[in-house]
Amino acid sequence: MKKISEILLKEGIILDLKEKEKTAVIKELSEKLIHLGYITDPEEFFSEILKRENLESTGIGMGIAIPHTRSKAVKELVIVFGRSKEGVDFSSLDGKPAHLIFLIAGPEDKKSEYLFALAKLSKLLRKDELRIELNKAKDEEEVLAIIKRYEI
C-alpha cells in the first residue's frame, strides 16, 4: 500500500482556496484533478463526489474535511489538498469550519487501497502538531515534507 505522501499530488496543492462554500471548494479541488488528467469523465466524477457529500458529512472535525469518492471516472488513487484561511462549512459534527481539505479520488476497482488511504489520512490528521504545521506551511514542498515527516 502506498503512503499518503506518495499519492498526494504536489501539483494538486492549493494553499489559498479561492472558493468559500463547500460545493464550490470541492469543484475547485476536482478541477485540479481534471486538469492534471486523472479524471476521464468530469461530470460523472463531480456528481458522485457530491452524492456522497449529500449523504454524509466528510468534515471530520478539528478543522478537517476529507471529501472522497471511488469511481469509474478516476484513473488512479490520488489526493489533492486545499487550505482555506477563513474556513469552509463542511457540516462537521463539532460545528467548526474546515481549514484543511483533502480530496481523495480512487478508481472503482481499488477499494482496499482507497479505504487504506482514507484511514491513514484520517489517523494522521488527528495529530495536533501536524495540523498546526500544515496551517502554517509556506509552499507545496513544505506541505509534502510535513506529511512525510509525520507518517514515518
Added chain:
Amino acid sequence: MKKILLYLNEAQKETIELALMLAQTFSSRLYVLFCLNSDKIKDEETKDRLEDEGWQKLYDVEEKAFQREIKVSLLFFEGKPENLIYELTKSYEVDTIILNSLAELNLLELINKNKAKTIILK
C-alpha cells in the same frame, strides 16, 4: 428510529448488517462510533494499531452505507466507551444504540445511563 448509534468496537458482521438494515428501512441517520479505549492503551504501538484498525473499520461501514444511500456520520474518539456512548447519545439525540455482546464495556451501566433503546446482539 430516527438516529441510530452503532458501537463498532468488537461489532461482528451481523451487528453491522443489522444497523445498516435498520437505518435503511427507517431512513435513519447512522452514527458509527469507534472508541479508542483509554484503559486499553498500554503503549504507542498499541495505540497506533488500534487507530489504524478503527479508521479502517469506520470507512468500511461508511462505504457499505453509501452503497445503500444511508446517511452516515463517522465518530472516532478516545476515552471510556460507556461515557462516550452516553455523551454522544445525548448530544446527537440518538434514539437507538446497537452493539455486540462481545463489546468490552459495562453493559448494565450503559443501559441504565442511557435513555435510548439498546439492541445488544449475542
